Amino acid sequence: MRKLILIILFIFSAATALADPGDDPDNVTAQGGNTTFLFVNMSGGATNTWQGFYGNVTGGIFLEDAIGSHFYDWTVVDSVGEILATRELITDWSTINCTNQTEIYLEEEKLGITNASSVGVNDTYNNITHPSFYVANRQMQGCRSTLTNNQTTRSSVFWNVLLNVKMIDNTTSTVYTVILDNNKIGYNGTPSDFQLLVPVNTTTGQSTYKVYVELN
DSSP states (O other): OOOEEEOOGGGTTTOOOOOOTTSOOOEEEEETTOEESSSEEOOOOSOSSEEEEEEOOOOEEEEEOTTOOEEEEEEOSSOOEEEEEESSOOSOOTTOEEOOHHHHHHHHHHTTOOTTOTTSHHHHSOBOOOOOEEETTEEEOSOOEEEEOOSSSSSOEEEEEEEEEEOTTSOEEEEEEEEOOTTEEOTTSSEESEEEEEEOOTTTSEEEEEEEEEEO
């Protein structure tokens, strides 16, 4: 069975911290205009609306019982799955789905992004073409999506997909999802397993995201 697990963003290039989605998550602060591998790199970018995370995922998949004893372990050689980032703690993934237009506008409102902005969520995630994949055993296809850049070509690597989860209070939480792609050359010319693009609150200049990984 596929399982969503929390990861510690600052060390996931070396290891994956296994936990259930309901456990207390580690937080990472996204600050506009930055790109980050292990720690925040304060070199600025052209926009203060978005933060980029990139790196590698190592770890394994295991079959365990209710008390956490491992029956069998698989070592992950290639990174296959997704990394998901949301500003809310997700305890129930059963409602995960593609984000619709109404939810995109609500997300921009939460972040202080105006409809006229050319670098908002609506204008950035402006594609509906991406590989089909599963999150929590639910198939995702035809969702709003975008590609990030490699060193030489724009919009060429790492599909970023916009998903949504309904919370217990009937509000919704946007889930920024990147499909893992093992050892692709990224924007800075080095091999990475992902490049994740998330927006920040334009009023404060930063947002805190809870980051999950799902390995196949």
